[in-house]
Amino acid sequence: MDPSGYDLxxxxxxxxxxxxxxxxxxxxxxxxxGLSRRQLEGMEAARLIDGAQSVVKVPxxxxxxxxLYEIPVRTAVLDxxxxxxxxxxxxxxxxxxxxxxxxxxxxxxxxxxxxxxxELDDPGLKDYTGVIIAEADRLVDLVERLVSSQRQGLEVRxxxxxxxxxxxxxxxxxxHGRRIEIVRDYDASAPEVRADFSRVLQALLNVARxxxxxxxxxxQNPAPRLVLRTRVGHQLVLPxxxxxxxxxxxxxxxxxxxxxxxxxxxxxxxxxxxxxGTGLGLSLAQEFMQQHGGLVEFxxxxxxxxxxxxxxxxxx
Numbered sequence: 672m673d674p675s676g677y678d679l680x681x682x683x684x685x686x687x688x689x690x691x692x693x694x695x696x697x698x699x700x701x702x703x704x705g706l707s708r709r710q711l712e713g714m715e716a717a718r719l720i721d722g723a724q725s726v727v728k729v730p731x732x733x734x735x736x737x738x739l740y741e742i743p744v745r746t747a748v749l750d751x752x753x754x755x756x757x758x759x760x761x762x763x764x765x766x767x768x769x770x771x772x773x774x775x776x777x778x779x780x781x782x783x784x785x786x787x788x789x790e791l792d793d794p795g796l797k798d799y800t801g802v803i804i805a806e807a808d809r810l811v812d813l814v815e816r817l818v819s820s821q822r823q824g825l826e827v828r829x830x831x832x833x834x835x836x837x838x839x840x841x842x843x844x845x846x847h848g849r850r851i852e853i854v855r856d857y858d859a860s861a862p863e864v865r866a867d868f869s870r871v872l873q874a875l876l877n878v879a880r881x882x883x884x885x886x887x888x889x890x891q892n893p894a895p896r897l898v899l900r901t902r903v904g905h906q907l908v909l910p911x912x913x914x915x916x917x918x919x920x921x922x923x924x925x926x927x928x929x930x931x932x933x934x935x936x937x938x939x940x941x942x943x944x945x946x947x948g949t950g951l952g953l954s955l956a957q958e959f960m961q962q963h964g965g966l967v968e969f970x971x972x973x974x975x976x977x978x979x980x981x982x983x984x985x986x987x
Contacts, residue, residue, distance in 0.1 A: 686736040691716050694736055702915050703742060705905035716740055774811070781807035825867040825962060832864050832918055832982075833857055835872045836899050839879050843897070851886050856900040864918055864982055866963050871982070874959040875920055877952035878967065878978045882924040885976075889926055898923040907981055910966055917965065920980040929971040938967070956980065 674695045677684045683700035685693050696704075696711040704711065704719055711719075720726050720742060727741040781804055788800035836857065843853055864871075879899065886895040900921040907917040929937060940954040957967045960980055969978045 683742040685711075685716055685719075685740040685742070686731075687716055687738040687740060689737040691738065693719075700742070702906060702913075777807055777811050781811070825870065827865055827867055829863045829865050830868050832861055832871075832901055832920065835868065835875055836901060836920070838872055839876050840899060842876060843879055843883050846880070847883055847887065851883060851895045851897055854896065854898045856898055858901045858903060861901050861903055861918060862984065864984065866982060867959075870959040870962065871980075874956040874967070874980055875922070877956040878980065879922045881952050882922050882926065882976065882978070885926045886924055892926065894925075896925045903984075904981065907983070909964060909981065909983060910961060911964055914983040914985050916984045918982045918984055920982075921977055922980075923975070923977045925974050926976060928973045928976050929969065934971070937969070 674686060674697070677686075677695075677697035678699075680697060681699055683703040684697040685700055686695040688694050693711050693714050693716055696708050700711065701707060716738075720740065729739040729741070731737060731739055784800045784803040784807065788797055788804070791797050791800065836855065840853060840855060843851075847853070879897070882897055886892065886897060889895070898921070900919075900923060902919045902921070904917050904919040905915065907914050907919075909917070938953050938957040940951060953967070960967050960982070963982055965980065965982045967978060967980050969976065971977070
C-alpha cells in the first residue's frame, strides 16, 4: 500500500505497527510535530500525542500497519489569533479615523493661540498661550504617529536580522549606559529574512525600549538585565495561518512584569501602565509585525517578562 496519498490531507496522520510505534508520517504530521519523517519513524506514538484531544484511532486490517492515528491541527489557536488580529485592527482603524477628525481643530487651536500671543503685552499671559501651543504640538505629534503607519506600503528587501538587533542594542546602550546590563543572545544560523527593514527595526526598538524604561523605573532592582535573543521557530501559529518556520526575536527582562489589569489590553493603542508612556509603542510594534503576517506575543510574571516578535519565513 502506497501511503503517499496521505500527504494530500491537512490533518496529521501517523501509521503505527502493532507495538504502537510510528512507521510512517504524512507531511502534515511533520509540520505539526516539527520533526522529519526519519525522526518520527520508530518513536512511540504515545510520546507525541499524550494529552492531545480528539485523536482518531483506526485499526487497520490487511495493511502493512496495525493502526492509523489522525491528529487535528491547532485550528482553535489559529481561530483565536485571527479573532484577536481582527479586533486589534478594528480598534486601530477607529482610532485612526478619530485622529483624522481632531487634526484640523488642533491646527486651528494652535494658530489662534499664536495670534493671541502676538497681541499680549503681559509676559505672564504669554506663558499661558505658550502652554496652549506646546500642548497642541504634543497632540499633533501624537495624531501624526497614529495615522502615519498606513501611509506607505512595505519596502521589502532581504537582510540579516542581526543588523536590526545590533542597531537596537546600540541605541539601548546609549540610553541606559551601565545602569542596565544588555545581553545579546543570537542564533548565528538564522537565515536572512525578507521584510521591511525600517518597520522591523521600529517594532523591535519599541518593545526593547519599553522593557528598558520599565527596568529604569524600578530602582530597587539591584541587577536590571535585558536580553535580545534570536531563534528560529517551527510550527508557529500566526494570525493568518500556521507556518512551518519563522524567526523569533525575543526581548527578555527581569523587571516587575506586566500588570494583571493590562494583560488582555497591552496592545491596545493609547493604553499604558507607565507614567511617561504614550501607549503607542507596543500597538505600533504589533501592527508592523501583523503587516508582515507575524505577531507580537508575550509571557510575563514578576522577575521575568518575554516579548516575542515573530516573522514568518514563508511568503504570504
